[in-house]
Amino acid sequence: xxxxxxxxLNHRYGERKVLENINLNINKGEAFCLIGSTGAGKTTLLRxxxxxxxxxxxxxxxxxxCIPKSxxxxxxIRRRMAFVLQKPQVFNLSVYDNVASxxxxxxxxxDRIDKKxxxxxxxVGLEDYRNRNARTLSGGExxxxxxxxxxxxxxxxxLLDEPTANLDPGSTAKIExxxxxxxxxxxxxIIMATHDMPQGQHLANRxxxxxxxxxxxxxxxxxxxxxxxxxxxANFVGMENIIEGVVTANNEGMVxxxxxxxxxxAVSDFPVGERVYVCVRPEDITLALSRTQSSARNSFxxxxxxxxxxxxxxxxxxxxxxxxxxxxTKVSVEELSLQKRKEVYASFKATGVHLIKRRxx
Amino acid sequence: xxxxxxGFLKAIELIVSLDPEVMEIAGRxxxxxxxxxxxxxxxxxPLGSLIHFHNFRGKRAVINIIQTFFSLPTVCVGLFVFVLxxxxxxxxxxGIMFTPTAMVIGQMILITPIxxxxxxxxxxxxxxxxxxxxxxxxxSSFQTTVAVLxxxxxxxxxxxxxxxxxxIAEVGCAIMVGGNIRGFTRVITTAxxxxxxxxxxxxxxxxxxxxxxxxLIVNVALNRL
Ligand SMILES: Nc1ncnc2c1ncn2[C@@H]1O[C@H](COP(=O)(O)OP(=O)(O)O)[C@@H](O)[C@H]1O
Ligand SMILES: [Mg+2]
Numbered sequence: 001x002x003x004x005x006x007x008x009l010n011h012r013y014g015e016r017k018v019l020e021n022i023n024l025n026i027n028k029g030e031a032f033c034l035i036g037s038t039g040a041g042k043t044t045l046l047r048x049x050x051x052x053x054x055x056x057x058x059x060x061x062x063x064x065x066c067i068p069k070s071x072x073x074x075x076x077i078r079r080r081m082a083f084v085l086q087k088p089q090v091f092n093l094s095v096y097d098n099v100a101s102x103x104x105x106x107x108x109x110x111d112r113i114d115k116k117x118x119x120x121x122x123x124v125g126l127e128d129y130r131n132r133n134a135r136t137l138s139g140g141e142x143x144x145x146x147x148x149x150x151x152x153x154x155x156x157x158x159l160l161d162e163p164t165a166n167l168d169p170g171s172t173a174k175i176e177x178x179x180x181x182x183x184x185x186x187x188x189x190i191i192m193a194t195h196d197m198p199q200g201q202h203l204a205n206r207x208x209x210x211x212x213x214x215x216x217x218x219x220x221x222x223x224x225x226x227x228x229x230x231x232x233x234a235n236f237v238g239m240e241n242i243i244e245g246v247v248t249a250n251n252e253g254m255v256x257x258x259x260x261x262x263x264x265x266a267v268s269d270f271p272v273g274e275r276v277y278v279c280v281r282p283e284d285i286t287l288a289l290s291r292t293q294s295s296a297r298n299s300f301x302x303x304x305x306x307x308x309x310x311x312x313x314x315x316x317x318x319x320x321x322x323x324x325x326x327x328x329t330k331v332s333v334e335e336l337s338l339q340k341r342k343e344v345y346a347s348f349k350a351t352g353v354h355l356i357k358r359r360x361x
Numbered sequence: 362x363x364x365x366x367x368g369f370l371k372a373i374e375l376i377v378s379l380d381p382e383v384m385e386i387a388g389r390x391x392x393x394x395x396x397x398x399x400x401x402x403x404x405x406x407p408l409g410s411l412i413h414f415h416n417f418r419g420k421r422a423v424i425n426i427i428q429t430f431f432s433l434p435t436v437c438v439g440l441f442v443f444v445l446x447x448x449x450x451x452x453x454x455x456g457i458m459f460t461p462t463a464m465v466i467g468q469m470i471l472i473t474p475i476x477x478x479x480x481x482x483x484x485x486x487x488x489x490x491x492x493x494x495x496x497x498x499x500x501s502s503f504q505t506t507v508a509v510l511x512x513x514x515x516x517x518x519x520x521x522x523x524x525x526x527x528x529i530a531e532v533g534c535a536i537m538v539g540g541n542i543r544g545f546t547r548v549i550t551t552a553x554x555x556x557x558x559x560x561x562x563x564x565x566x567x568x569x570x571x572x573x574x575x576x577l578i579v580n581v582a583l584n585r586l
Binding site: 047050052075078079081082083085087089091092093101102105106146149150153159 | 488490491493494495496497498499500501504508511512
């Protein structure tokens with residue numbers, strides 16, 4: 001059963017519609033990731049779920065119970081959740097007192113608080129900062145305090161709003177590690193907002209794409225990343241190759257597409273004449289210096305126009321009569337000595353191609 | 362210049378010798394002002410929180426009026442308390458005119474706007490995110506209020522310090538409703554006023570220095586909290 005069910009939720013700030021007809025189910029124990037660009041309404045949705053605000057219309061069900069728009073019951077339900085805000089927020093108190101806050105507000109016994117707080121501080125690696133004023137911590141440390149302060153409550157639902165935005169890579173890794181640890185324990189349902197695609201991919205079981213106030217797609221991580229249902233989602237999930245094409249043949253599920261500068265083979269059951277977007281993930285495209293005998297159905301000859309490396313990966317852009325982007329490892333860049341103006345063959349499988357129906361504009 | 366120096370030496374002499382009359386006057390000053398400041402704080406800090414955390418029509422106007430009353434002249438408060446508690450006044454039957462009680466009431470009225478206004482602005486200094494953080498961690502509205510007050514504690518303390526300063530330093534109200542009765546309602550400021558009119562400048566200066574000294578002690582004590 002769904003732990004949280006959002007039904008027909010609308011929200012506005014003044015005249016501006018921020019969320020429009022949101023319908024969402026979040027299952028017990030899952031890690032659900034809301035992804036969407038800045039201003040899409042992620043924070044607003046999390047605030048509504050945490051009962052910090054009341055929606056303009058629509059309902060939220062918690063564990064099957066419709067949450068009232070006001071009253072004491074909201075506090076009781078809110079106490080079963082914890083919310084870590086986007087910017088690390090700490091009270092002007094010691095690290096210990098920060099972390100103990102939620103338990104004190106729930107009137108837990110003193111020795112129990114002491115035991116739990118110390119345990120959590122050790123877990124997040126802040127046991128030596130126990131008596132330090134939390135305001136003197138770095139951004140990453142403050143966010144760990146905020147996370148510990150939420151975790152110590154042992155909430156049924158942990159809401160995280162871009163928990164690693166504005167943090168350095170080291171702190172980001174620590175926070176992600178903690179979140180995936182909580183997720184693995186399985187007692188906590190996690191709802192996390194992020195605009196960081198790899199983070200969503202890495203931490204979530206299920207993803208909801210929020211674009212411009214609307215949930216445009218929900219599904220398993222693989223599903224959303226491999227088969228975005230429209231061009232916008234495709235763009236957003238890092239589908240860098242989106243080429244307009246038309247189906248020219250369909251041979252029992254193997255279609256041929258005319259993309260202007262060539263033909264692409266894909267697995268699909270779209271009929272001949274269908275106008276589609278041809279999507280290929282950059283990491284699914286392999287590069288070689290000669291036309292290889294690989295099993296890939298699609299192979300294009302082109303000239304490299306740009307090589308940009310970030311981290312262990314390198315993004316290679318080439319002109320094959322149409323633009324194609326490939327993501328390759330540093331090792332292959334060195335082996336093939338890939339550089340600007342170099343001529344290469346780009347290959348990808350027919351099963352690596354995802355087609356999206358083009359709607360008449 | 363010589364007079365100030367003389368006054369300074371005299372002040373030290375009076376303090377070191379623990380002059381009974383001076384000690385008595387200073388003690389009364391301190392007692393009355395600490396009492397009025399504490400009582401006013403007990404009313405104004407919760408009331409200021411109530412105003413801050415609730416939205417109602419005319420809230421802006423209320424805050425503007427409170428701030429206007431920061432510059433309430435002490436003699437006006439004196440006049441008001443006088444009218445209220447004098448024999449013929451509506452509360453004349455209580456018989457507290459020309460007593461320390463009347464002085465405490467006068468000072469409370471005098472510093473209420475400052476305590477209220479500065480409490481509200483102290484609370485406004487706490488970010489919306491901190492308030493949301495407390496709520497999201499399961500604080501009830503009362504617990505949230507306490508948490509925000511605690512977050513603003515230094516600014517609230519500054520408000521109390523300001524209130525105390527205004528209370529112990531005022532003379533208009535103390536004379537009008539206390540009457541500067543020796544051994545009963547005479548405080549440092551009313552004593553200075555009297556001694557100066559008698560030409561006893563050295564004693565006046567000594568008393569002025571003692572007043573500042575008292576304020577210093579109270580400030581240091583409050584800042585240690
Ligand atoms: N308190 C507010 N008042 C008015 N507009 C707001 C407020 N909070 C958010 N918004 C607007 O609502 C939209 C969605 O914001 P938000 O939920 O913060 O998006 P996200 O978290 O996805 O970046 C934005 O256009 C933002 O400007
Ligand atoms: Mg946000």
